Amino acid sequence: MRPGTLDTSDRPLVLIWELTQACGLACDHCRADAQPNRHPDELSTAAGKQLLEDAAEFGDGQLVVLSGGDPLVRDDVEELIAYGDDLGLRMTITPSGTGSLTADRIQAMADAGLKRMAVSIDGASPERHDDFRGETGSFEETIRAVDDARAAGLPVQVNTTVCRETVDELPEIRDLLREIGAVMWSVFFLVPVGRGRILEPIEPDEADAVMAWLDEVSDEEPFGVKTTEAPHYRRVSMQRRRREQEESADGTRDASGGEENPGIKRRGGIVAGDGFAFVSHTGEVFPSGFLPESAGNVRDRPIHEIYRDSELFRSLRDRDELTGKCGACEYRNLCGGSRSRAFATTGDPFASDPLCPYVPEGYDGPLPWDGNEFASAD
Structure with a gap:
């Protein structure tokens, strides 16, 4: 176990359950290539409750993210949240920015024990965001949902995709997050899967520059910053802080802080299969939703056993395999x-x-x- 980090051989930092792939949006970056209708083999409410019981075997406070598609297509979301909350799980959700995310639904999820809601914002204006999400009015629905979540006492996280189409929007999205009172900015660097294959990623050198900028943002803003599918953000941050220490030692400037970003310490080394697991709508267990290589199905074997013992997950936790x-x-x-x-x-x-x-x-x-x-x- 690495000092100061979760024992990722024993439990994931993040467990995502894709409740459904059904969704009314057609987002350009969609990993799931979401469809309008639900799949007939989705995990049932009973099977989902068993999954949550098995997830509780990881230990008290295990983070569970309910995702999709649009998870609110299902009518058992509040029941599942309450069940997981009673088991000691930290239940969160990433709904789509559609009309399904009503104020009443948000309040019902908060009453059921939801701990955080995450929404996607991929443009700082309605035009840019709606074009990327494939739905006119999505930006307004999302901002309205943020207001409703805050009124219900729910912290809000904002997820943003970084690709050629969105990278220039990041500074204005940062300002928007400050205005709407977000508690976390999760910045996803495009992986070419699903509909995301048609999008253009940014270049490697530009990615490092964006990550260095994000590290500065994390020092300056009241909200936290983390990256998804960009673990070299931790390298970029460490290199930046080392340079600041060296410059401070030379008397050229004051360092902003000699220690690692607390988020880096907490998430050191977390990648697909190592601190992260994903359960698909049909129960297949993947190291990540962006790495669709199955290690088993929760209908056949408990999630905690698959995560801890499957050959795929164990190999991904061994950095000597790289x-x-x-x-x-x-x-x-x-x-x-x-x-x-x-x-x-x-x-x-x-x-x-x-x-x-x-x-x-x-x-x-x-x-x-x-x-x-x-x-x-x-």
Whole structure:
């Protein structure tokens, strides 16, 4: 177990349950390639309650995120939240920004024991956001839902996708988060799966620059900042803070803080399968929703057993299994690279993350640029 971190061999920091893939939106980045209608083989209410009972075996306070599609397509959401809350789980939800997210529904979820609600904002204006989400009025519905959540006493997290289409919106989205009182900004760096395959990712050097900017934002804003599918944010932050310490020691400037970002300490090394697990709408267990390689089904085996004992999850927790420059990197235990992006671009979850521009000193092997590892470091 790494000092100051969760024992990720025993339990995930985040367990996501995709209640359904049904959704009224057609977002450009959708991992699930969501459809209008529910799948007939979705986990039933009874099967879902069994899943929550098994999740409680991870220990008190296990974080469970109810996602979709649009989870509010189901009419048992409040019942599931209350059941999980009674089991000692921290129940949260990521609904779609549609008319299903009414003030009454939000209040009902809060009354059932919901601890946090996350909404997606991918543009700072209605035009930019609605175009990305594929639904006119989605921005207004989302902002209205944020107000309703705050009125119900629910903390609100905002999720934002980073790709070529949205990257220039980030500064204005930051300002918007401050205005609406968000408690957390979760910034997702595009993985080319589902509908996201048609979107253009930003370049590796630009990704590092965005992460350095986000690290500054985390120091300056009242809300927290975390990244999704961008674990090298931890490397970028560590390098930035080391530079500040060195400059402070040279008397050139005052360091903003010599210790690691508390969020980095808490999430050190968390990647798909290592501190993270995803249960699909039909019960398949994946290391991440963006790494659709099944390790089993919760109908056949409890989630805590699959997470702890399956060969796939155990391998993903062994950083010595990494190949290419990720395997040679001195930051592999802090970072580990996006296993989902490696899988999406090479078919190998242990390959290098093509979004990371960092090349370890002395490494002269293949590089993952353009989604492959055929280019030489020379």
